Amino acid sequence: MTTVHTLNPMADLATDVDDVARLLTPAGERVVDPDLQQWIEDVDIAAIQRLYRDMVLLRRIDAEGVALQRQGQVGLWPPCQGQEATQIGTARALRADDFAFPSYRETGVVYARGGKPSDYVLAWRGEGHSTYNPYELHTATQQIIIGAQSLHAVGYAMGVQRDGGDQVAAAYFGDGATSQGDVNEAMVFASSFGAPVVFVCTNNQWAISEPVSVQARFPIAGRAPGFGIPSMRVDGNDVLACLAAMRWAIDHARKGRGPAFLEAVTYRMGPHTTSDDPTRYRDKEEVEIWRRRDPIDRVEALLRAEDAFDDGFVAEVAADADALAAEVRQAAMGAVTRPPLSIFDDVYAEPHSGIDEQRAAYAAYLDGFAATQEG
Amino acid sequence: MVQLTMAKAINEGLRRAMADDPKVLVMGEDIGKLGGVFRVTDRLQEEFGATRVIDTPLAESGIVGTAVGLALRGFRPVVEIQFDGFVYPAFDQIVCQVAKLHYRTRGNVRMPLTIRIPWAGGVGAAEHHSESPEAYFVHTSGLRVVAVSNPQDAYVMLRQAIASDDPVVYFEPKRLYHTKAEVHLDVDPADAPPMGLARVAREGTDVTVLTYGAQVITALDAALAAEEDGISLEVIDLRSLSPVDYRTIGASVRKTGRVVVTHEAAREAGVGAELVASVTERCFHYLETPPVRVTGHDIPYPPAKLEKHHVPDLDRVLDAVDRVLDRPNSLTGVEL
Ligand SMILES: Cc1ncc(C[n+]2csc(CCOP(=O)(O)OP(=O)(O)O)c2C)c(N)n1
Numbered sequence: 001m002t003t004v005h006t007l008n009p010m011a012d013l014a015t016d017v018d019d020v021a022r023l024l025t026p027a028g029e030r031v032v033d034p035d036l037q038q039w040i041e042d043v044d045i046a047a048i049q050r051l052y053r054d055m056v057l058l059r060r061i062d063a064e065g066v067a068l069q070r071q072g073q074v075g076l077w078p079p080c081q082g083q084e085a086t087q088i089g090t091a092r093a094l095r096a097d098d099f100a101f102p103s104y105r106e107t108g109v110v111y112a113r114g115g116k117p118s119d120y121v122l123a124w125r126g127e128g129h130s131t132y133n134p135y136e137l138h139t140a141t142q143q144i145i146i147g148a149q150s151l152h153a154v155g156y157a158m159g160v161q162r163d164g165g166d167q168v169a170a171a172y173f174g175d176g177a178t179s180q181g182d183v184n185e186a187m188v189f190a191s192s193f194g195a196p197v198v199f200v201c202t203n204n205q206w207a208i209s210e211p212v213s214v215q216a217r218f219p220i221a222g223r224a225p226g227f228g229i230p231s232m233r234v235d236g237n238d239v240l241a242c243l244a245a246m247r248w249a250i251d252h253a254r255k256g257r258g259p260a261f262l263e264a265v266t267y268r269m270g271p272h273t274t275s276d277d278p279t280r281y282r283d284k285e286e287v288e289i290w291r292r293r294d295p296i297d298r299v300e301a302l303l304r305a306e307d308a309f310d311d312g313f314v315a316e317v318a319a320d321a322d323a324l325a326a327e328v329r330q331a332a333m334g335a336v337t338r339p340p341l342s343i344f345d346d347v348y349a350e351p352h353s354g355i356d357e358q359r360a361a362y363a364a365y366l367d368g369f370a371a372t373q374e375g
Numbered sequence: 376m377v378q379l380t381m382a383k384a385i386n387e388g389l390r391r392a393m394a395d396d397p398k399v400l401v402m403g404e405d406i407g408k409l410g411g412v413f414r415v416t417d418r419l420q421e422e423f424g425a426t427r428v429i430d431t432p433l434a435e436s437g438i439v440g441t442a443v444g445l446a447l448r449g450f451r452p453v454v455e456i457q458f459d460g461f462v463y464p465a466f467d468q469i470v471c472q473v474a475k476l477h478y479r480t481r482g483n484v485r486m487p488l489t490i491r492i493p494w495a496g497g498v499g500a501a502e503h504h505s506e507s508p509e510a511y512f513v514h515t516s517g518l519r520v521v522a523v524s525n526p527q528d529a530y531v532m533l534r535q536a537i538a539s540d541d542p543v544v545y546f547e548p549k550r551l552y553h554t555k556a557e558v559h560l561d562v563d564p565a566d567a568p569p570m571g572l573a574r575v576a577r578e579g580t581d582v583t584v585l586t587y588g589a590q591v592i593t594a595l596d597a598a599l600a601a602e603e604d605g606i607s608l609e610v611i612d613l614r615s616l617s618p619v620d621y622r623t624i625g626a627s628v629r630k631t632g633r634v635v636v637t638h639e640a641a642r643e644a645g646v647g648a649e650l651v652a653s654v655t656e657r658c659f660h661y662l663e664t665p666p667v668r669v670t671g672h673d674i675p676y677p678p679a680k681l682e683k684h685h686v687p688d689l690d691r692v693l694d695a696v697d698r699v700l701d702r703p704n705s706l707t708g709v710e711l
Contacts, residue, residue, distance in 0.1 A: 075499050126679025129502045144503045179432035207433050209409035281408040340684045343677040358672050365705035
């Protein structure tokens with residue numbers, strides 16, 4: 001396994017994207033990894049087909065999000081094209097009662113946790129800050145403040161320890177986030193308390209315009225051992241490797257051995273968000289190189305080689321993707337903005353006289369305004 | 376004289392400050408090649424190189440904390456916090472370190488740090504991208520806090536902030552980044568009105584409206600509308616929130632006897648509370664009616680689709696004007 005223990009701080013660079021563990025080459029050929037192999041022994045062709053379907057559906061949700069933004073139906077969208085294997089592979093390794101702490105870009109994690117179409121689009125449309133109940137999906141609201149969720153995940157895991165449960169928490173964050181104090185503090189807490197948490201760093205090479213080299217000189221997975229946390233660096237475009245590595249990490253945490261850390265080396269194909277213009281900071285050639293490492297094409301090649309990519313299967317997946325895309329679109333277009341006074345709801349869990357007074361004053365104001373308009 | 380957007384005026388201010396003084400450095404996230412997410416630092420890295428226009432790791436405490444060290448070493452760092460909501464990770468450094476070093480060292484250490492913050496809402500942004508954190512900084516002694524409302528002030532006040540030996544928190548209203556106006560780039564910042572002075576944005580006789588940032592535009596719109604009703608509003612653009620120019624405010628209040636304060640930040644313990652208390656203390660005998668605040672509600676900034684109910688618009692300002700004039704208004708008849 002490409003653990004950091006084999007890395008050399010003087011020689012290995014964070015920018016080396018090929019020093020990763022994998023089970024599927026970019027051409028879709030299976031390779032044996034002595035450490036990862038055992039974690040996917042039960043993954044048969046049907047299971048690989050399901051992973052493929054998940055990734056295709058995720059790509060479709062994402063494309064729909066971008067299109068909806070272009071049409072003014074959502075205010076902003078953070079594309080995750082290219083990161084499907086990382087999101088699906090890791091999230092599918094979680095148990096339903098484990099708790100995920102995703103960032104804004106982890107649409108696929110929300111999807112894999114059972115999110116509904118409205119869960120992907122309504123927040124980006126500006127209808128609400130949170131669109132699902134974290135306790136129902138066992139998934140925290142998608143975090144915008146970089147790195148903050150890593151501490152929440154550790155705290156949740158500390159709670160699991162105290163309750164005697166066997167769930168794990170999964171903290172998702174980007175390569176940029178690893179520069180934040182919060183992420184480093186999360187590793188200190190997790191390590192000191194042996195918390196059952198898995199850190200998933202999606203290294204997509206960029207933090208908006210800043211290449212990973214601004215955040216890290218040594219591979220990011222190499223930091224965890226310094227905190228006493230075992231880590232692995234995997235090919236983030238290889239869904240089998242992501243699944244296997246996440247299973248290893250979860251198993252480690254679930255068995256009470258403490259935290260584990262994954263660095264998934266992948267690439268953000270699109271802009272940072274729909275407001276971003278990546279042509280200002282990165283080369284077309286780089287994008288082309290990564291296009292040839294596409295995580296979905298890779299599984300398609302594998303399925304073809306194993307005769308599991310027939311027309312029926314393709315048509316079925318395409319139909320599912322079309323249906324889901326239509327639901328996503330409907331969720332955005334059919335959204336009903338909440339009434340004005342709802343802005344005062346849920347500020348506090350218990351009655352608060354100050355809010356009550358402001359709600360009443362604003363209601364009186366709106367009433368008077370309506371009366372004037374009628375009159 | 377040139378027509379510039381506010382974003383461009385700030386860009387020009389940075390460029391000239393850097394050209395004039397090799398100790399001026401610019402640092403922040405995505406400010407290099409990308410030129411900042413609002414393009415405020417556009418092309419500066421090309422011109423001054425990566426050692427003076429520094430793309431930092433993604434860590435706000437790190438950005439401000441290292442700027443403290445650079446200032447200790449004699450540099451004049453201008454840091455960009457990418458969005459208002461991301462200043463909180465740097466809050467500890469700003470409040471505990473930046474604000475206090477001069478005091479702690481009995482004046483031996485200067486902190487000529489400028490902290491630029493794209494600020495406040497009204498642009499339909501995602502969560503954490505529309506915060507109004509100014510009161511936290513105004514409450515912190517040792518910091519100067521300014522908020523700009525037009526390209527000319529943006530340019531001059533930035534130059535003054537950079538030239539200041541004190542740390543300055545410099546708020547840039549996002550919703551005005553693209554508004555254009557004439558800018559005199561050749562004014563000497565040292566000769567221009569100091570950044571601590573307020574500006575009478577519009578003269579009037581009936582009610583003084585105190586405001587700052589993008590809300591100045593709303594207040595001016597309200598003044599135009601009030602004029603049709605025969606009411607004359609004097610609009611004061613505070614420009615500086617710490618210190619506040621009570622001389623200019625006092626002169627206006629003595630003339631009008633009525634005060635409305637408007638800002639988009641929440642009301643409780645906000646800048647408006649301070650202004651009302653101070654005006655009342657200083658000008659009580661000139662006041663005809665109690666001052667009134669019209670502000671954001673005491674709620675977290677709401678989702679984009681509902682933000683228009685939070686950020687005071689000209690109608691809410693006019694409603695407050697009616698209140699200080701004892702005219703029928705939204706609270707008439709409401710038992711408080
Ligand atoms: C505390 C904080 N600072 C800055 C930002 C603005 N911002 C949003 S995403 C981003 C880049 C994040 O990069 P990375 O962690 O690598 O994740 P990615 O977006 O690449 O998935 C920045 C600077 C933020 N959201 N929060």
